[in-house]
Structures are given as C-alpha cells and as structure tokens.
Amino acid sequence: MDGRDTYGEGTYGRGTTTYDEGAGRRPSAGRRPRVGLVAGGLGAYWPQFPELLPQLRRSAARVSERMRALDADVVDVGFVSDAREGAEAADRLRAADCDLIVGFLTTYMTATMLVPVAQRGGAPVLLINLQPTEAMDHDAFGTGQWLAYCGACPLPEMANAFARVGVPFRSVSGHVEDERAWSRIARWTRAAGVRAALRTGRHGLMGHLYPGMYDVSTDLTMVPGSFGGHVEVLEFDDLRVRTEAVGEKEVAAKLTEAREVFTLDDSVAGDDLEWAARVACGLDRLVGDFDLDSLAYYHRGLDGEIHERLGAGMILGASLLTARGVPAAGEYELRTSLAMLVCDRLGGGGSFTELQALDFRDGVVEMGHDGPGHLAIGEHRPLLRGLGVYHGKRGWGVSVELDVRHGPVTLVGLGQTRDGRYRLVAAEGEVVGGPLLRIGNTTSRVDFGADPGEWTDAWSASGVGHHWALATGRLLPDLRAFADLTGTELVEVGTAPGPGPGPGPGVGISAGPHCVA
Structure with missing residues (x-):
C-alpha cells in the first residue's frame, strides 16, 4: 500500500467494537466506496475482427475482478460499443450513486461514448488504459491483435473533450496485471472512499468555542459545502442525560476495557477513573443515538458543576472512540x-x-496534545495518568499519554481561508525516539529533515490553524488524489527552497481541482 504503515483491524481497528445492551447503535465506520465500472471500444471493429470483442471482454472481466479486490463495491454496467450505449451506461451509473466511476478504454473509442458518463454519472471519473500484456508480439500480430493494445490511442482525445465540456480529467495507464498501475488505481479508490465517508458523514459539534480561539472558529455551512455530509449541533446536556442513564453494569464493563487497553499510572484516582468510564459510556450512547462519524467538543464550566465535570471526563471515552474509527477532537x-x-x-x-x-539539539519538533489520542497508532501501550489540573482548562481527572508509532508520519490539517473555503494542509516526517514529557499528553518527536525553527515557520505560514491530525504512514499521494476528487486545495509543506538566504522548508500548493494522472 505505497509503503504506508497502517494499523490493523484488531480490537481498536475500525468499526470492531460493539456496544453493551442499551448503549445505542455501533458507530458507523463509513461504507465502502461504490465504484462504477464501464468498459468500451469502437463497435465498428467487431464485424471486421471477430476475435477482438471476446478478447476485450475477457480483459474487462479481469479488471472487474481486480477492482472488487480493492475493498470496494463495484457496479459493473458492462461493455459499451457506441454513443447510445454510453448514454445508457451513464444513466445506470447515476442511479447507482457511485463515489467514483472508472472507464476502461480497452481499445480506441470515441469521446462521445464516455463524455455522457462523465457529465451524467454524478461522480468523479477515472479513465484506465490497461493493455493485455506488457508489450505486443510485433512479429505475430496483425491489425486485430494490435487493436487490443491501443487503449492509449483515445486517451488524449478524452482529455481534450473532458476539458472542453468542463469535466476534470484523470487517468492511469499500464497493463492488466501491472502492479504499479493497480497501486495508482487503488489510491484513487481509497480517495473515493474518503470522499464517500465525508459525503455521507454525520459530524457532531458539542459545546462552544474555546474563548478567544479565532482560528478554530469556522463556518458550519462549509462542511456540506466542501465535502457534503451533515453537522449535528449538540448541547452538553445531550451528553449529560445519557451519562445519567448509564447503569453500573456498563460502567463496570468500561472499567474492564480501560484496564485491558491502558497501563494505569499510580496517579490515577479510583473515583476519577470511574467517572471517566461513566462519561465514556455516555459518549457511546451519544454517538449511537445521533449516528455520528466524528465529534468535536469543548465546554468550560464553572466551580465543579456537572458540565465542567463532563468536559473534564471525556478524554478516556474520546480516545476509545477515536481508536475505533469515530475521531473525537477537543477544543471544539x-x-x-x-x-x-x-x-x-x-x-x-x-x-x-x-x-x-x-528540540534544536536533536533536530526534531515535539507535538501532541493533552486531550484524546489515537490508541491504535501508539508506539507502546497507552498510559492513563491522573492530573490535578488541565492546563488552560477547567476540571481535573485522567488523561491519555502515548507516543505515535515510530516511523513515517503525515500531518493533515484543514484550514479555512479569508473567503471561507476549506483547504488541506499536509507534511510528511518521521517520528523518532527520544525523551518525552510525562504529563498526561500524547507527545511525539517528529523529524522533518530540516531545521525545526525553519520548518515551524513554514508550517505556521501554511494557514493550517492551531491543531491538526498526526497519522502514521506516507499519505501525501492519497491526499493528492482526495484533493483532486473533491476540488479541495492542498498545501504541502516540505523541504523546497523557501525565502531567505538559503534553502529551507517551503510551502507549495500542489493539488486541487485540476488534472492529476
């Protein structure tokens, strides 16, 4: 998978945890991407070369088989031979509500056969040109055999026609068993899966903005405007009533789960752990009742009243939710x-x-947070530490302490521009070992191959905002595909030459609503 370091599907892989009786529905981990597939070639060839169409249909069947192996639901509408059949395929694909449409160019075909698919299909289109083998047998081949290899022939025509009718163009060329080509096709399929998760997602927003954080403030309408989906505005009372309804059996089960997942530091007070477990059960109910795919929250509270205690008790439950595919972020x-x-x-x-x-001595940037961590990508077993005070916040209780798994990582943030649009901001680095603070934070040491000060200046200049996600693996190729499918600007912070007297980290806009092959 492009050298990416992914986490498994065990207890804290996506969508594996079920709820106790009465705790509500299991949170959605997002449906698999629905990929439409249409193959085609020029019908004028069939009576001229009787063996050609059966050969092309065999290639189309193999492509359909391999597409189904990419963890996608494939809607195969068959083989088209003229513009009328192309238009019929477009209507069938639109009815299927696809996340990505793949057009397989088996041989030459006219643009009129696929432009209707691109215009009416209701999803981004990826054209694939996969010839039967690596190369032709030039001594043995005649015209009929050659035509099975000329899927590249219509590709420039399609690109020109797509541009003139206002449809983004993207393609992958190779041969049917070309693993490099299939790696690229898989990348587009994964990106379509992310697009689907956002297009159908339900995102909880509970509480209120942390006072003074202008950068965190955002226009809720831009979520469906940019990606689709729905933002469910929640009150902390929605959590309160569900936490009050939690039974002792649920709390006991959650305490058992916490002890199985975490190492408990001696600083953890029994009452604080029990409260965190009770709030975690309330969060399970909240996520189930509102069918949430993500959650952002913050509440200040005062003088130890219930809302302050709820806000302070969320880190355990939010971390468990995040680890099983329902990301939860603090500070709204x-x-x-x-x-x-x-x-x-x-x-x-x-x-x-x-x-x-x-850390200028070791050349690393230390980053993390005092809130929920992603337990499934930790380097070691996560630790629960008791804190008598949460810096900058009200309340006290248990917090999660972990280091992200060492190796390649990608930072992914979502900024908002002056005109209100969302933009992705990303950078790749490597988490390395070294000393870490023991203060109940998720903390990692990240080497970006650059002076930490210069890199920090470049990252801050990207417009990313106060917070972002730290993920394992090298995700930039997938993020470029996702940005292309959604028409989202992608800003990459890397080691390109920057302003000043010498080379340093730079900021570049590298993807968005344009041609990506």
Whole structure:
C-alpha cells in the first residue's frame, strides 16, 4: 500500500467494537466506496475482427475482478460499443450513486461514448488504459491483435473533450496485471472512499468555542459545502442525560476495557477513573443515538458543576472512540475532527495534535496534545495518568499519554481561508525516539529533515490553524488524489527552497481541482 504503515483491524481497528445492551447503535465506520465500472471500444471493429470483442471482454472481466479486490463495491454496467450505449451506461451509473466511476478504454473509442458518463454519472471519473500484456508480439500480430493494445490511442482525445465540456480529467495507464498501475488505481479508490465517508458523514459539534480561539472558529455551512455530509449541533446536556442513564453494569464493563487497553499510572484516582468510564459510556450512547462519524467538543464550566465535570471526563471515552474509527477532537475543533476522519479512512489513524516545543539539539519538533489520542497508532501501550489540573482548562481527572508509532508520519490539517473555503494542509516526517514529557499528553518527536525553527515557520505560514491530525504512514499521494476528487486545495509543506538566504522548508500548493494522472 505505497509503503504506508497502517494499523490493523484488531480490537481498536475500525468499526470492531460493539456496544453493551442499551448503549445505542455501533458507530458507523463509513461504507465502502461504490465504484462504477464501464468498459468500451469502437463497435465498428467487431464485424471486421471477430476475435477482438471476446478478447476485450475477457480483459474487462479481469479488471472487474481486480477492482472488487480493492475493498470496494463495484457496479459493473458492462461493455459499451457506441454513443447510445454510453448514454445508457451513464444513466445506470447515476442511479447507482457511485463515489467514483472508472472507464476502461480497452481499445480506441470515441469521446462521445464516455463524455455522457462523465457529465451524467454524478461522480468523479477515472479513465484506465490497461493493455493485455506488457508489450505486443510485433512479429505475430496483425491489425486485430494490435487493436487490443491501443487503449492509449483515445486517451488524449478524452482529455481534450473532458476539458472542453468542463469535466476534470484523470487517468492511469499500464497493463492488466501491472502492479504499479493497480497501486495508482487503488489510491484513487481509497480517495473515493474518503470522499464517500465525508459525503455521507454525520459530524457532531458539542459545546462552544474555546474563548478567544479565532482560528478554530469556522463556518458550519462549509462542511456540506466542501465535502457534503451533515453537522449535528449538540448541547452538553445531550451528553449529560445519557451519562445519567448509564447503569453500573456498563460502567463496570468500561472499567474492564480501560484496564485491558491502558497501563494505569499510580496517579490515577479510583473515583476519577470511574467517572471517566461513566462519561465514556455516555459518549457511546451519544454517538449511537445521533449516528455520528466524528465529534468535536469543548465546554468550560464553572466551580465543579456537572458540565465542567463532563468536559473534564471525556478524554478516556474520546480516545476509545477515536481508536475505533469515530475521531473525537477537543477544543471544539470541527475541522481537525474532519482531518482525523480523513486520516483514519486512509488507514493512518490520526491523533489530535498541536506544536509543543522544538528540540534544536536533536533536530526534531515535539507535538501532541493533552486531550484524546489515537490508541491504535501508539508506539507502546497507552498510559492513563491522573492530573490535578488541565492546563488552560477547567476540571481535573485522567488523561491519555502515548507516543505515535515510530516511523513515517503525515500531518493533515484543514484550514479555512479569508473567503471561507476549506483547504488541506499536509507534511510528511518521521517520528523518532527520544525523551518525552510525562504529563498526561500524547507527545511525539517528529523529524522533518530540516531545521525545526525553519520548518515551524513554514508550517505556521501554511494557514493550517492551531491543531491538526498526526497519522502514521506516507499519505501525501492519497491526499493528492482526495484533493483532486473533491476540488479541495492542498498545501504541502516540505523541504523546497523557501525565502531567505538559503534553502529551507517551503510551502507549495500542489493539488486541487485540476488534472492529476
């Protein structure tokens, strides 16, 4: 999978945890992408070369088989030979509500056969040109055999026609058993899965903005405007009534789960752990009752009253939710919970993260957060630590302490521009070992191959905002495909030459609503 380091489907892989009786529905982990498939060729060839169409149909059947192996639901509408059949296929694909449509160019075909699919299909279109084998047998082949290899012939025609009718163009060329080509096709399929997760997602936003955080403030309408989906505005009382209804059996089961998952530090008070378990059960009910795919929350509270205690008790439950595919972010960070969802659906997890400190001696950036962590991507067994005070917040209780698994990682943030549009911001680095604070934070040391100060300046200049997701693996290729499918600007922060007297980290806009092959 492009060298990415993904987490497994065990207890804390996506969508594996079920609820206790009465605790509500299991949270959705997002449906598999629905990929429409249409193959085609020029019907004028069939009477001229009787063996050609059966050969092309065999290739189309093999492509359909391989598409189904990409963890996708494939809607195969068959083989088209002229513009009328292309239009009929377009209507069938539109009715199927696809997340991605794949047009297989088996030989030459006219643009009139696929333009209706691109215009009416209701989904982004990927054209694939996969010839039967690596190369022709030039000594043995005649015209009929050659035509089975000329799927590349109509590709420039399709690109030109798509551009002139206003449809984004993207393609993959190779041969039917070409693993490099299938790796690229899989990337587009994964990106379509993320698009589907956001297009059908339900995102909870509970509480209120952390006072003074202008960057966190966002326009809720831009969520469906940018990606689709729905934002469910929740009150902390929605959590309160569900937490009050939790029974002792549920609390006991959650305590058992916590002890199985975490190492408990001696600083954890029994009453605080029990309260965190009770709130976690309430969160399970909340997510189930509102059918949430993500959650962002914050509430300040005062003088130890119930809402303050609820806000302070959420880290355990939010971490457990995040680890099983329902990302939860504190500080009312809706955009970061969406970024975490993108990372999770790409197989990289995604832990709630901010800048913490710079280590110029070791050349690393330390980042993490004092809130929920993604337990499924930790380097070691996560620790629960008791805190008498949450810095900058009201309340006290238990917090999660972990280090993200060492190796390649990708930062993914969702910024908002002056004109209100969302933009993805990303960078790749490597989590390395070294000393970590023991203060109940999820903290990692990330090496970006650059001076930590220069990299931090470049990252901050990208417009990312206060928080982002830290995911395992190298996700930039998938993020480029996702940005293309959704028409979202992608800003990459890397080691390109930047302003000043010498080379340093740079910021570049590298993807968006344009041609990506």
